[in-house]
Amino acid sequence: MSNLTLICDHCGNKFTRPQCWYAKNLERGVKRLFCSVACFQAARHRPTVKCINCGQDTKNDRFCSRSCSSSYTNKEKPKKERTNSCTACDALIPLRRKFCDECREQRHIQIGKATLADVVTASGSRNSYKAIVGEHARNTAKKLGKLKQCAVCNYSTHVECCHIQPITKFPINTPIIKVNDPNNLIGLCRNHHWELDHGLLENLKTATQKTSTNAEEMPNIVLNHCVDCGTIITKHSVRCRKCKSNTRAKISWPPIDELLTMIRNSSFLAVSHQLGVSDNAIRKHIRHYSCVPDRI
Secondary structure, three states: OOEEEEEOOOOOOEEEEEHHHHHHHHHOOOOOOOOOHHHHHHHHOOOOEEOOOOOOEEOOOOOOOHHHHHHHHHHHOOOOOOEEEOOOOOOEEEOOOOOOHHHHHHHHHHHHHOEHHHHHHHHOOOOOHHHHHHHHHHHHHHHOOOOOOOOOOOOOOOOEEEEOOOHHHOOOOOEHHHHOOHHHEEEEOHHHHHHHHOOOOOOHHHHHOOOOOOHHHOOOOOEEEOOOOOOEEEOOOOOOHHHHHHOOOOOOOOOHHHHHHHHHHOOHHHHHHHHOOOHHHHHHHHHHOOOOOOOO
């Protein structure tokens, strides 16, 4: 087998290798040839250079780490701030906004002068006009400082702007500035907002006391009084929560041993029909005495 004379790519010395060895390296795609392992390792290791950003020694091409690469790139080529154009005056504003401060204030005044019918006509939908009225209400309540905390429980993480008299109860020709009157706006947390909408807020005076709102003097707001104690409640309720709980029919439970005997002889469902309660109520009553019947 004939040998070939080759030149080391690192030191430049001549060396001989079998022709089959050279053919195998060509098949594997090896382009650099070395005379020894020492030359191979010396050529494999990169030279040490200075990091462009921090000046530390590194074997990389320019930077010692990705952090230095990002810092250097942000200094040399800072990112451009993404902006948007105002819909009304084409002024540059942040990306997430639609109007500049001046146009937003003018739009707030214009919406307040319009009526509900004008907003419905402009939006083209009876559902989307509530969003415009709600936006005007939030801006009004925010300027008055009513959205800092809930007027009932003082919760301040998430406060919603609520209408004491709903928007749907106003005539269609009512100006929005009257719908969003400060006396008709109140800041509530999500739970008390739901209670107000569903007529479960017991005393409306308590909810409006911290926002300097007198519910009895407000025009066009329908209030109701509890038929038992006279407490001010919302229009959908008949009794307050306390009186409602007192008017519930109380059940005369039999002794626990007799109740267990009745269940063993029949079933939970049959006993529930006899007592006028649900089967789950019987299970809870038994669980209260820490008794578990044999038959379930």
